[in-house]
Amino acid sequence: MNSPMPNTLSPLIVPATIAQEDIIRQLLLYCDTVFLYAPAENSHLDLPTELNPLCQQYAPVPFNELLTNFDQLIREMTTHRSEYYGGRLSSLSAQTSAVDEESVWRLIKRLNPGTINTAQQETLFQARLLLKLAEIRDQEEQDIVRTLASLDSQNLALLHGLTAGEDDDAAEIGSLLQHNQQQPEDYLNNRLKAWANLFLADPRMEDHWLLAAPQNILAVLTDYATTRINESPTLILSLPLPQTSLIMALSPAQYLDQRSAWQTATNECLALVRSAITTAAQTGDLIDRAALEQELHSQIKQLNNWGKSEQESLDFWLLPLSLPRLFAKIARKTEPSTTAQTLGHCVVAVPRQALS
Numbered sequence: 375m376n377s378p379m380p381n382t383l384s385p386l387i388v389p390a391t392i393a394q395e396d397i398i399r400q401l402l403l404y405c406d407t408v409f410l411y412a413p414a415e416n417s418h419l420d421l422p423t424e425l426n427p428l429c430q431q432y433a434p435v436p437f438n439e440l441l442t443n444f445d446q447l448i449r450e451m452t453t454h455r456s457e458y459y460g461g462r463l464s465s466l467s468a469q470t471s472a473v474d475e476e477s478v479w480r481l482i483k484r485l486n487p488g489t490i491n492t493a494q495q496e497t498l499f500q501a502r503l504l505l506k507l508a509e510i511r512d513q514e515e516q517d518i519v520r521t522l523a524s525l526d527s528q529n530l531a532l533l534h535g536l537t538a539g540e541d542d543d544a545a546e547i548g549s550l551l552q553h554n555q556q557q558p559e560d561y562l563n564n565r566l567k568a569w570a571n572l573f574l575a576d577p578r579m580e581d582h583w584l585l586a587a588p589q590n591i592l593a594v595l596t597d598y599a600t601t602r603i604n605e606s607p608t609l610i611l612s613l614p615l616p617q618t619s620l621i622m623a624l625s626p627a628q629y630l631d632q633r634s635a636w637q638t639a640t641n642e643c644l645a646l647v648r649s650a651i652t653t654a655a656q657t658g659d660l661i662d663r664a665a666l667e668q669e670l671h672s673q674i675k676q677l678n679n680w681g682k683s684e685q686e687s688l689d690f691w692l693l694p695l696s697l698p699r700l701f702a703k704i705a706r707k708t709e710p711s712t713t714a715q716t717l718g719h720c721v722v723a724v725p726r727q728a729l730s
Contacts, residue, residue, distance in 0.1 A: 382406040382407070382648065383405040383406055383584060383647075383648055383651065383723075384405060384406050384408070384409060384584065385405055385408055385409070385586035386409045386411075386582045386584065386585055386586065387408060387409065387410040387411075387585070387586045387587070388566070388569055388585050388591060389505070389508075389565050389566050389568070389591065390410065390509075390512065391410060391411055391412055391413055391417070391431075391505050391506075391508070392420060392509050392512050392513060393408075393410060393419050393420060393421050394516075395421060395422075395425070395622070396618050396621065396622055397586070397588075397725055398421065398428075398429055399425075399621045399622065399629060400615055400618070400621065400688060400725045401586055401723060401725065403615065403616075403633055403688070404613055404644065404688055405586075406428075407428055407429070407430060408428065408429045409429075409430050409431070409432070409582070410429070410430075411431070411432070411433070411434055411569065411572055411573075411576075412431045412432060412433045413433070413502045413505040413506040413509060414433055414436070414437055414441060414444055414506065415433040415436040415437065415438075415441065416441060416445070417433065418431075419431050422626035423626075424626035424627055424629075424630055425626055425629075425630075434572045434573065434575060434577070434578070435498050435502065435572055435575050435576070437502075444502070444503075444506075447503070448503075448506055448510075451507070452510060497571055498571060498572070500568070501567075501568035501569070501571040501572055502568075502572070504564065504568040505565070505568050505569065505572070508568075562590060562591065562594055563594060566591065566594055566704060567705055567706075570702075570704040571705050573698075574698065574701055574702060574705060574707055574710055579698060580698075582697060583696075583697060583717040583720050583721065584651070584720070584721050584722075584723065585697070585720065585721070585722045586722070586723045586725075587722050587723075587724060588724070588725070589724055589726065592607070592691060592724050595693065595722060598700065598703055598704055599693050599694070599695070599700070602703045603694070603695060605693075607692060607693050608691065608692045608694075609663070609689060609690070609691055610650060610651060610654050610660060610661075610663070610690040610691065610692050610721065611647060611650060611666065611667065611689070611690045612663070612667060612687045612688075612689045612690075612726075613647065613667070613670060613687060613689075613690070614667075614670060614671055614687055615686040615687055615688055615725070616686070617686060618686060618727055636674075639673050640670060640673050640674065642669075642673075643666060643669050643670045643673060646666055647666070647670075651721055654692045654719060654721060655692070655717045655718075655719045655720065655721050656718070656719070657719075658692070658718070658719050660692070685726075685727075686726060686727050687725075688724070688725055688726070689723070689724045689725075689726055690721055690723050690724075691722045692720075693720050693722065695719065695720065696717060696718055696719065696720060697720045698710050700720060
């Protein structure tokens with residue numbers, strides 16, 4: 375497994391442990407490689423083969439000889455989800471001792487007798503368990519969203535016919551069919567805490583200084599930064615993106631060809647982008663965004679067949695503390711000792727998508 379190299383953009387996705395292809399494709403227009411965690415070492419990337427070399431997944435805390443037991447636990451919990459899964463997911467990472475958790479931990483101890491002997495081992499086991507269950511939930515939600523999207527398309531076509539072409543009426547009724555995919559704040563916080571515990575135990579922790587996160591996770595990170603150190607993130611750059619629908623309409627091979635054309639067209643600016651982002655992480659110094667963003671926009675105009683979206687961008691935000699310090703605060707742990715290799719600031723890449 376390769377580590378991110380200096381002066382390259384290789385974000386670590388937080389807190390998802392499954393690859394969302396649309397997000398991966400957006401990030402790779404400007405980034406060199408994308409990393410993400412796996413709850414266990416037998417996880418595999420559900421991506422087209424062509425994209426696998428550009429997206430690398432690894433388990434920061436492998437189970438080793440306990441992997442078989444963990445897999446059995448997951449099978450039992452998902453098979454008997456009415457007893458073990460349900461609403462208990464959010465409390466697993468909070469390390470609560472509620473009565474409705476007892477059956478879960480009895481099962482864990484039965485499958486792992488004598489193997490979880492310390493508070494740290496229990497915390498890491500709970501963290502990986504939560505992330506695995508969240509991964510299963512994500513996969514199921516993606517399947518549901520795809521099904522609902524198909525039904526929505528059919529329903530909207532039917533509504534259009536029933537309203538005799540009255541677009542305003544069809545749009546108003548159609549808006550009632552939209553599905554709220556937002557996750558509860560407590561769920562996001564607990565999932566992020568679980569991920570933070572794995573990050574702090576990752577032997578490669580100091581390799582990472584660039585995160586990639588959705589907007590709702592940036593909001594959580596912002597809240598931690600403002601409440602714990604009274605500092606807010608600063609926007610470094612806002613880089614144009616094509617429409618997501620155009621990116622996803624391409625086959626993997628076509629996408630890689632178009633990515634190459636995109637990076638060739640923006641080659642000079644891309645070098646400045648890398649320099650600006652790594653300098654910000656090293657020193658906290660910011661550049662004048664306007665000139666670089668304007669130059670990027672002018673270069674992208676050459677790509678008439680795949681131009682930028684007015685509503686979508688890849689935004690890079692600077693947080694004025696290192697990743698180990700940030701996640702120690704989130705996990706409520708003592709800040710780990712680091713070396714001079716650890717950058718004093720961290721950057722979060724956030725794909726901003728058009729509102730549907």
